[in-house]
Amino acid sequence: MIKAIEYPFTEEKTRGLRVGDTVSLSGRVCTGRDRLHQFLAEGGTCPVSLRDGAMYHCGPVVMQEGGKWVVRAAGPTTSIREEPYMADLIKSLGLRVIVGKGGMGEATRLACRDHGCVYLQTVGGAAALLAACIERVDGVHFLAEFGSTEAMWELHLRDLIAVVTMDARGHSLHRTVQRKTRKALNELLGE
Amino acid sequence: MKKAHWEKNLVELIRRTSTDLPADVEQSIRKGLRREKKGTSAHDFLTMMLENAAMARRDSVPLCQDTGTLTFRFTVPTGFDTNGLASLTRNAVSKATRLGVLRQNTIDSVSGESYVTNVAHAAPVMEFLQGARKTVDARLIMKGGGCENVGRQYSLPESSLDARRDLEGVRRCVLDAVWQAQGRGCSPGVLGVCIGGDRAKGYAHAKEQFLRKVGERSDVKVLARLEERLMRDIRRMEIGPMGLGGKSTALDVKIGALSRLPASFFVSISYMCWAFRRRGVLLGPEGGVHRWLY
Structure with a gap:
């Protein structure tokens, strides 16, 4: 069963999710990658409020068509690169949803638990499918400073499908799979 | 001109x-889908990968x-x-x-x-x-970049893996690289492997393996056997699509070999994502x- 969640992503909504749940995400999300995370972590001012908001680890392909921004491709990027910054940003900005791929580390897992945030994994590389879930672009920040890929794009989504892989109860599916597969690896190396 | x-x-x-996934890759994802149970994230994710491939081709988008x-x-x-x-x-x-x-x-x-x-x-x-x-x-x-970042190079012997300078040592390196990558290389991926060479040529030759079609075995019998063995082994790890568990972890393993110096024995592994x-x-x-x- 798919659970639909819509912006604003209040703590009540995020605390109701568990690892393994499939969710369909709608409403406002902002993209952010390496440059933005580092900028914000070093004390830069966030141009929009991310309280009860969602951060999408994504560098989209965006074209200007007829005076409007159109997103042509928008799959997730590897989230673990933002691990040094994520926990602090969850706390300071009031983020409730992170969307990306590959999962995140211990600091983020604990920050999710302590501040009612969830991490959603979506299909890496599925850029066309995910771009089709973007209804419109509401704005862009740092376009000149960071370039198109690293800019902060304000997107309005309709039904982006993802799986909860880190929940607000401290569970991480990434950690579980890593432990299970470590056992399998040890068996294979023992042969 | x-x-x-x-x-x-x-x-x-x-x-x-950029927009049209090759038929051999798409077929192997489809084959993987048949092995997964309906209702699992592995099944859902592989289905979405195939939908994405169809959409990108139809709309001519990356x-x-x-x-x-x-x-x-x-x-x-x-x-x-x-x-x-x-x-x-x-x-x-x-x-x-x-x-x-x-x-x-x-x-x-x-x-x-x-x-x-x-x-x-x-x-x-x-x-x-x-x-x-x-x-x-x-x-x-x-x-x-996601899959490029999870590539690895080993210098044998590697005591932490008990990997010696032989094909069993190579097998151990590949299994370790797949485990280390988890889903971060966008599994199910294709492993390009080079035995030997120097550090630079080793990675280059590992990547050259991606010119070979998925499902084709090496002409060198002993390498073809190792490719098959590794496919069976990797399936047992159950890392699955995007690392959330499941049987589809690798679409293929391709192994090539170059000569080496007596003092060096590199195993270079390049990881190619499913969006190959x-x-x-x-x-x-x-x-x-x-x-x-x-």
């Missing part, structure tokens, strides 16, 4: 590579927003003007970027600035070989298409 022909067909090569490192390999006739071809290729890359077939994806490593055309030092990567044919064989692989973008074309002396490859 008819500039316009060349440029048009090189742009078309880039467009096809399969993956990380349009990656572009590596061209040209095999040209004797006396062919490779400088001219390099310049046409750079123009084609710049044009494909303006058309939105490629993302602005090239960063100056020192200043941090973005090259809006994707043309810079060593971008795109181009390799020229000389061949016996009268046509130019142009092949392109686009490889994103590889195309090729044979072009005539005027830049006209003889035949599309793959």
